[in-house]
Amino acid sequence: MSGAGKRLAVIPMKDPRHAKTRLSFALSDGQRARLALGLFRATAARLREAADGLEAQVDLAVVTGSPVIRDVAAALGLRVIDDDGAGALSGAVETAARWAERRGYEALCVLPGDLADPDPAELARLLAFPIGGDAAVICPAKDLGTNALMVPLPCPFGFAYGPKSTVAHRRAAEAAGLRPVVMPLASLRVDIDTAADLHHLPAGHLGRRRLEGAQ
Numbered sequence: 001m002s003g004a005g006k007r008l009a010v011i012p013m014k015d016p017r018h019a020k021t022r023l024s025f026a027l028s029d030g031q032r033a034r035l036a037l038g039l040f041r042a043t044a045a046r047l048r049e050a051a052d053g054l055e056a057q058v059d060l061a062v063v064t065g066s067p068v069i070r071d072v073a074a075a076l077g078l079r080v081i082d083d084d085g086a087g088a089l090s091g092a093v094e095t096a097a098r099w100a101e102r103r104g105y106e107a108l109c110v111l112p113g114d115l116a117d118p119d120p121a122e123l124a125r126l127l128a129f130p131i132g133g134d135a136a137v138i139c140p141a142k143d144l145g146t147n148a149l150m151v152p153l154p155c156p157f158g159f160a161y162g163p164k165s166t167v168a169h170r171r172a173a174e175a176a177g178l179r180p181v182v183m184p185l186a187s188l189r190v191d192i193d194t195a196a197d198l199h200h201l202p203a204g205h206l207g208r209r210r211l212e213g214a215q
């Protein structure tokens with residue numbers, strides 16, 4: 001099987017036209033779509049840089065129902081997993097986990113596509129963590145969302161994305177007999193949800209320029 005002895009890092013990604021709705025009062029529809037696509041591209045590029053520097057075999061994928069994202073991901077060399085119209089983040093990640101398990105991958109690392117400024121060195125540290133079959137790694141967001149989750153496959157618990165999902169994932173991992181490892185990585189604390197998060201974007205970034213221009 002193509003994934004034997006390897007890990008799969010997957011980015012769940014909506015269609016940019018339907019993404020970042022919490023920014024709709026701060027950005028136009030076009031600006032939101034460009035921001036969502038730009039954040040996805042940046043996260044994919046940093047993930048590639050991290051994976052290329054590792055001895056451990058890590059393949060990269062996106063799980064999406066968006067033809068736009070599918071084309072961009074294929075051009076970036078990512079594997080494309082159809083989210084089967086999951087309609088919610090946990091369902092899309094579950095689809096990716098089943099896809100990876102069928103192909104023999106030993107672990108799945110999930111990263112959202114809206115991280116503000118992920119550091120490849122921190123991504124590499126996460127990807128290289130030796131989870132074996134008995135641990136799950138959780139990287140908390142500043143609002144206690146789950147900004148990275150790495151689990152053994154088959155994953156013995158259900159994905160529980162939503163408000164304060166770090167707590168839900170930690171409890172679910174423990175209940176399933178896994179050792180939860182909370183790994184607070186500074187560059188993974190911020191994902192772009194609200195206008196206030198735009199300040200965390202790199203200087204000169206479209207989203208930040210728009211916000212500063214608007215003030």
Ligand SMILES: Nc1nc2c(ncn2[C@@H]2O[C@H](COP(=O)(O)OP(=O)(O)OP(=O)(O)O)[C@@H](O)[C@H]2O)c(=O)[nH]1
Nearest residue numbers: 012013014019020021022064087088089092112113
């Ligand atoms: N494939 C897939 N990805 C999703 C889904 N829901 C969220 N995502 C992705 O998961 C990551 C985190 O999601 P959110 O923070 O909710 O992003 P968002 O849905 O664009 O933001 P809002 O519209 O403001 O809720 C982003 O990369 C999203 O594109 C889904 O139903 N399917």
Ligand SMILES: O=C(O)[C@H](O)COP(=O)(O)O
Nearest residue numbers: 145146147161162165193
């Ligand atoms: O972290 C999570 O559980 C999901 O990303 C949803 O949280 P968010 O919309 O606050 O990012």
